[in-house]
Amino acid sequence: MTLETQRVVVVGAGQAGIALCAKLRNLGHTGPITLIGVEPAPPYQRPPLSKAYALGEMDAERLYLRPEEFYEQHKIDLRVSTRVTEIDRAARSIETDNGDTIGYDSLVLATGAPPRRLPAAIGGDLDGVLCIRTLEDADRFAGYLGSAKNVLIVGGGYIGLEAAAVAAKKGLKVTLIEAAPRILGRVACAETADYIRHLHTSHGVDIREGTGLERLTGTDGKVSHATLGNGDVIEADFVVVGIGVTPETMLAETSGITLDNGIAVDELSRTSDPSISAIGDCASFPYRGDRIRLESVGNAIAQAEATAAAIMGNETPYVAKPWFWSDQYDVKLQIAGLGTGHDLIVERATDEKVKSFWYFRGDKLVAIDAMNAPRDYMMAKRWIENGQSPRPDDIRDPDAVLKSLAVTANGSSGSA
Numbered sequence: 001m002t003l004e005t006q007r008v009v010v011v012g013a014g015q016a017g018i019a020l021c022a023k024l025r026n027l028g029h030t031g032p033i034t035l036i037g038v039e040p041a042p043p044y045q046r047p048p049l050s051k052a053y054a055l056g057e058m059d060a061e062r063l064y065l066r067p068e069e070f071y072e073q074h075k076i077d078l079r080v081s082t083r084v085t086e087i088d089r090a091a092r093s094i095e096t097d098n099g100d101t102i103g104y105d106s107l108v109l110a111t112g113a114p115p116r117r118l119p120a121a122i123g124g125d126l127d128g129v130l131c132i133r134t135l136e137d138a139d140r141f142a143g144y145l146g147s148a149k150n151v152l153i154v155g156g157g158y159i160g161l162e163a164a165a166v167a168a169k170k171g172l173k174v175t176l177i178e179a180a181p182r183i184l185g186r187v188a189c190a191e192t193a194d195y196i197r198h199l200h201t202s203h204g205v206d207i208r209e210g211t212g213l214e215r216l217t218g219t220d221g222k223v224s225h226a227t228l229g230n231g232d233v234i235e236a237d238f239v240v241v242g243i244g245v246t247p248e249t250m251l252a253e254t255s256g257i258t259l260d261n262g263i264a265v266d267e268l269s270r271t272s273d274p275s276i277s278a279i280g281d282c283a284s285f286p287y288r289g290d291r292i293r294l295e296s297v298g299n300a301i302a303q304a305e306a307t308a309a310a311i312m313g314n315e316t317p318y319v320a321k322p323w324f325w326s327d328q329y330d331v332k333l334q335i336a337g338l339g340t341g342h343d344l345i346v347e348r349a350t351d352e353k354v355k356s357f358w359y360f361r362g363d364k365l366v367a368i369d370a371m372n373a374p375r376d377y378m379m380a381k382r383w384i385e386n387g388q389s390p391r392p393d394d395i396r397d398p399d400a401v402l403k404s405l406a407v408t409a410n411g412s413s414g415s416a
């Protein structure tokens with residue numbers, strides 16, 4: 001067996017799983033590749049499920065990451081509607097729920113991070129209560145959008161806010177509750193939250209922050225009302241729950257692989273068992289002296305491709321370059337870097353709608369949130385990835401040409 005001919009088995013036919021398989025073939029891997037996914041559909045993109053697809057502006061066909069013939073052409077044995085139930089590390093094989101045993105030389109866990117659900121004890125199991133993760137969920141969401149009048153969104157993170165934007169655009173009465181003091185508390189600065197809050201309230205969304213959910217009630221098993229933490233009762237024909245995700249670690253856990261906020265991997269995406277890797281939403285990895293887990297398409301693809309290269313013998317450590325986007329109404333929000341630990345936010349605004357917020361830690365640029373400001377985003381992303389920082393005061397001036405600004409690199413003076 002050579003690296004090119006080793007047997008690769010990938011658990012999880014999502015964004016990261018298919019990116020890894022495609023990259024392996026691209027790098028000249030000729031051995032058997034098996035891609036196993038529990039969902040009935042071949043790998044598809046999730047971001048449009050709470051954006052264009054939900055609005056009816058994108059067909060299901062366009063969600064698929066590869067055309068049907070791709071799998072046969074590239075000899076990727078795609079097994080849908082199949083759950084991997086067990087890893088036998090000693091025998092180097094996995095078991096599936098239809099009784100198959102498949103041997104591997106290299107096993108990749110790309111199992112994602114399913115959404116947290118509301119407990120049944122507070123009505124989380126009532127009909128009409130949904131999360132948006134799968135194509136099936138998105139079709140249910142679209143169905144309610146066509147028939148309901150009132151929707152309650154639980155959670156003011158990106159998915160909840162995107163669902164609120166879609167429902168408001170469709171003419172529904174939308175109430176969004178967030179238990180924390182403000183929306184986007186975990187992922188963005190207060191200034192970005194203010195911008196997004198204003199965007200939603202100007203479209204009629206009723207945003208209630210610092211307000212938890214007491215319980216959901218209904219008749220004949222179907223949700224109809226929500227009692228909020230402050231005692232308010234509101235009507236809800238359906239409820240969208242966007243309260244975060246939990247990395248899917250069951251297989252790793254039951255086979256004794258180390259966990260740490262997901263499946264813990266090293267710079268080469270190897271778990272505590274070197275013949276098993278983990279990638280995408282389910283994996284936590286080293287990043288600038290820390291350990292992080294990212295839930296984004298950009299990370300799923302980049303980590304998958306770096307892992308494919310490592311499986312083929314090119315052991316270049318994976319260095320994450322975090323980026324993300326969100327579409328709400330006519331606003332495209334683009335994010336680069338990680339804002340954690342920032343101590344300064346600098347605003348650069350052309351007008352009320354075109355704005356960016358730049359996150360600094362000391363004099364180091366660490367992240368940007370750009371709203372309808374793609375040039376700011378592109379420049380900041382490049383600087384962050386190159387470890388360069390402009391002076392905060394230079395950024396404030398919307399007439400300053402970003403490309404011409406002096407930047408410092410790694411703490412010393414330099415120019416762009």
Ligand code: FAD
Nearest residue numbers: 012014015016038046047083084111112280281295296297
């Ligand atoms: P997934 O794509 O979730 O794939 C994991 C797959 O593994 C799943 O299909 C799961 O069923 C399967 N699986 C799990 N366990 C097993 C098992 N035992 N056997 C077989 N199969 C198994 N990211 C952005 O960057 N920008 C966005 O705007 C954005 N919007 C989003 C909107 C929505 C509604 C959602 C849900 C996500 C969004 N994301 C966005 C996040 C992005 O989609 C994820 O980060 C990305 O899909 C992660 O890829 P993954 O392969 O790690 O996991």
